[in-house]
Amino acid sequence: MPDTQAPTALRSTLAQAQDWLFHQALPLWFSAGRHPAHGGYVDLLDDAGQPLRGPRRSFVQARMAYTAVEAGRLGWDGPWREHAEAGLALLRGVCRHPQGGVVHRLTDDAQVDRADRDLYDQAFTAFALAECSGPLNRPELLDEARAMLEWLERDWARPPSGLWEGELLPQPPRRQNPYMHLLEATVAIARASGGAAPDIARANRWAAFARDTLFDLEAGALPEYFAMDWSPAPGEEGLITEPGHQFEWAWLLCRLKDVGGDDHTALAQRIWRHGLRHGICATRGVAVDSVLLDGTPHSAKARLWPQTERLKAAAAMHALGLAEGTADIPAAFAGLKLYFAKPPLGSLYDRLLPDGSFVAEPARSSSMYHIICAIAELRRVA
Secondary structure, eight states, rough: OOOOOHHEEEHHHHHHHHHHHIIHHHHHHHHHHHHHOTTTTOEEEEETOEOOOOOOOOHHHHHHHHHHHHHHHHTOSHHHHHHHHHHHHHHTTTOOOTTSBBHHHHHHSSSSSEEBBHHHHHHHHHHHHHHHHHHTTTTTHHHHHHHHHHHHHHHOOOSSSOOOSSSSSOOSSEEEEHEEEEEEEHHHHHTTTTTTTHHHHHHHHHHIIIIIIIIIITTBBBBBBTTTTTSTTTTTGGGEEEEHHHHHHHHHHHHHHTTTTOHHHHHHHHHHHHHHSSSSETTTTTTTEEEEETSOEEEEEEESSHHHHHHHHHHHHHHHHHHHHHHHHHHHHHHGGGGGTTTTTTTTEEOOOOTTTBOOEEEEEEEHHHHHHHHHHHHHHO
């Protein structure tokens, strides 16, 4: 007999997720999260769900623009186009750096606060431009996304391979994280272009760079930090791996294949299993922040975003036909739902401590990108 239980569980999980998203989260973040005077979005909401005035990071504008268009794709009936344009207006305006790319941070009143450039911010800008181009019917945004990656590959190339990571953080160590989001941007561009050959080729090159340079294929895991020559960073730093990033890379490698790129799904399954085996707290049911390559615990704290990446990876594994992936979808969402308990409705906790309590702190608008992407992936497979 066919197994009808698993699809029923997936549909139930999706219904819960979309109900929270449409009726609680999006109304809050697209009202209180909009800056009341100077356009775009604020970084933080206080415990009453009101905007906290202060510095605003460029990548938050990118993430919220993406959140808006993804909400539209999911069928939210709010004014998602207007909300997307609000983020793009700052991102393509005052956030621009005179020497290329975007600055790191604006003041509350939308002036440049920190002109430092960071590879992470550039990757998110290209990602948002590509994701917004189709839903907004603005093909010039896709052209801008491509141009940004061409500029990075030309002007930020650094020996022996890879890119300069910008002025924001010291180097060494080199970090895997910006390259993950660079690949995410290339996959978004390939998706937006309908699989144009040059876009697929670029995504394939960055995936191959990651496989050959970043992954520890023997451990089946992804270290976080490297020396300038891409050898492991010295000491314990070179052994740290984050389950959330294991899950995120696993999902990304599957999405690359989905848009017509190379097949790295065997590697995706290996790193997903490493994260699932070593990175889930049995007591709290959540993905922890970090372990070492051999699975030794490193940090039992658990931020919100790894829970969304666990859900995305489980959805990707379900799509590959893995029963373990199907089974982990409801568990991953149960872990994520814990973070939805912060009042008011639609607000978010960010850091869960080992004792099961949450850190008392403002809610982060940057989390909405993670959550809506996870819900979109759940809908795609359910």
